[in-house]
Amino acid sequence: MKLTADFLVIGSGIAGLSYALKVAKRGSILLVTKRQIDFTATRLAQGGIAAVSSEQGDFAAHAEDTMVAGVDLSHREIVDMTVGMGPKVIEDLINWGVNFSRNDQNEYDMTREGGHSQRRIFHTKDATGREIERALVAAVQKHPAIQVLENHIAIDLITEEKLQRNPNAKNRCLGAYVLDIEGEEVITIGARFTVLATGGAGKVYLYTCNPDVATGDGVAIAWRAGAAVANMEFMQFHPTTLYHPKAKSFLISEAVRGEGAILRRRDGTAFMADQHPLKDLAPRDIVARAIDHQMKKYGDDCVFLDMTHQDADYIRDRFPTIYETCLSYGIDMTQEPIPVVPAAHYLCGGVQVDSYGESGVSNLFVIGESACTGLHGANRLASNSLLEGVVFAQRAAEASLQRLATSKSDFPSIAPWDSGNATNSDEEVIVTHNWEEIRRCMWSYVGIVRSNKRLCRALKRIQLIQQEIIEYYWDFHLT
Numbered sequence: 001m002k003l004t005a006d007f008l009v010i011g012s013g014i015a016g017l018s019y020a021l022k023v024a025k026r027g028s029i030l031l032v033t034k035r036q037i038d039f040t041a042t043r044l045a046q047g048g049i050a051a052v053s054s055e056q057g058d059f060a061a062h063a064e065d066t067m068v069a070g071v072d073l074s075h076r077e078i079v080d081m082t083v084g085m086g087p088k089v090i091e092d093l094i095n096w097g098v099n100f101s102r103n104d105q106n107e108y109d110m111t112r113e114g115g116h117s118q119r120r121i122f123h124t125k126d127a128t129g130r131e132i133e134r135a136l137v138a139a140v141q142k143h144p145a146i147q148v149l150e151n152h153i154a155i156d157l158i159t160e161e162k163l164q165r166n167p168n169a170k171n172r173c174l175g176a177y178v179l180d181i182e183g184e185e186v187i188t189i190g191a192r193f194t195v196l197a198t199g200g201a202g203k204v205y206l207y208t209c210n211p212d213v214a215t216g217d218g219v220a221i222a223w224r225a226g227a228a229v230a231n232m233e234f235m236q237f238h239p240t241t242l243y244h245p246k247a248k249s250f251l252i253s254e255a256v257r258g259e260g261a262i263l264r265r266r267d268g269t270a271f272m273a274d275q276h277p278l279k280d281l282a283p284r285d286i287v288a289r290a291i292d293h294q295m296k297k298y299g300d301d302c303v304f305l306d307m308t309h310q311d312a313d314y315i316r317d318r319f320p321t322i323y324e325t326c327l328s329y330g331i332d333m334t335q336e337p338i339p340v341v342p343a344a345h346y347l348c349g350g351v352q353v354d355s356y357g358e359s360g361v362s363n364l365f366v367i368g369e370s371a372c373t374g375l376h377g378a379n380r381l382a383s384n385s386l387l388e389g390v391v392f393a394q395r396a397a398e399a400s401l402q403r404l405a406t407s408k409s410d411f412p413s414i415a416p417w418d419s420g421n422a423t424n425s426d427e428e429v430i431v432t433h434n435w436e437e438i439r440r441c442m443w444s445y446v447g448i449v450r451s452n453k454r455l456c457r458a459l460k461r462i463q464l465i466q467q468e469i470i471e472y473y474w475d476f477h478l479t
């Protein structure tokens with residue numbers, strides 16, 4: 001099957017959905033997503049979206065906190081631009097129907113997380129991402145120009161270079177081959193603009209609070225198409241996910257510490273005070289490393305997050321999702337500290353893009369967690385990710401709409417996917433085995449604290465697995 005659209009959007013988190021809404025008045029959109037439309041990392045975001053609340057707010061302080069968290073590896077002009085667009089994109093989200101929490105004076109209730117010197121995080125209790133995803137999905141589903149293809153996974157980009165049409169021209173993206181998972185067919189989608197908004201890569205680690213779809217494949221297909229990737233070593237580990245054998249790395253938002261919770265060892269000793277002037281609200285990388293150190297030093301399986309000094313009614317009202325989830329595992333956070341461990345959380349690097357979100361392959365935009373825009377440097381400031389997703393959706397929309405106006409042309413003809421001599425696999429379990437091996441290797445050797453020796457061990461193992469995967473990929477039909 002062959003489809004065409006002005007805009008092909010791959011991914012349905014905050015970045016992909018807001019890009020689709022921004023361009024929807026001007027062309028046809030195909031929005032492809034691996035599972036159901038709301039099965040995204042955005043939906044799991046708890047803390048909120050960091051933004052200065054009005055044009056009179058303290059932009060300089062937000063930019064400074066972002067630079068400090070990023071260990072001065074963030075790009076200053078990108079930081080200033082992103083922070084500066086905060087009030088505008090918050091207004092867009094509200095206009096699309098997002099309800100942020102308000103205080104008793106009916107003003108937006110600003111919360112705080114690690115690395116923030118001020119309260120500047122819009123939130124919807126402790127389920128901000130769920131509310132944003134709800135509102136954007138509703139807006140997208142109502143829009144006649146946007147067609148959503150669920151259970152479709154992009155497998156490769158189609159480029160001028162791959163088709164070897166014009167070797168002297170700048171490499172240009174022409175669409176993507178997409179597997180219809182239920183129909184078991186690879187379809188060809190020709191598009192004037194292709195937008196990758198495929199999220200992160202937490203699932204390459206054994207322990208992650210990311211959803212199962214966060215497998216880094218968007219970054220991989222951009223790389224195969226010739227785009228540069230950068231800063232992939234900067235995987236951010238969230239300091240606090242629930243430690244319980246049955247909880248699949250459930251996140252305990254940093255906003256819990258923002259509202260006063262304290263990290264303690266099993267014996268009750270608080271340990272962040274001598275690590276950083278901001279104590280429990282130090283930037284996330286520092287807190288994650290401190291926890292890792294405590295666990296290794298004392299041989300403990302976890303540390304504890306203590307909020308029992310706060311009023312129980314306040315806890316239940318402010319953190320209903322976390323309270324209920326912990327309770328379902330037999331932990332009442334109003335009465336006892338929550339056992340927590342760090343887990344892989346956010347990919348600070350990704351496909352290298354310019355200030356409009358465009359990669360080195362023209363007409364290929366990459367936005368959200370899959371992109372390396374220069375905002376996050378070595379370590380993302382809490383709640384800057386939803387902000388980046390919607391700011392770069394806006395920037396990419398501006399750039400593509402401007403180009404659309406001057407470059408309307410027919411869709412080029414593209415050959416269908418060729419599966420060569422591939423046959424049906426008789427042992428799909430190999431994929432699971434390879435995946436498990438990668439996740440364990442990454443957790444053991446490329447984790448929170450690294451050494452050259454461990455990285456070399458990982459490299460050897462990954463190279464071997466890579467070879468096996470390449471053979472498997474070409475020998476068997478895609479599933």
Ligand code: SIN
Binds near residue numbers: 048113255
């Ligand atoms: C959290 O709620 O702790 C996560 C927020 C973020 O990753 O920005």
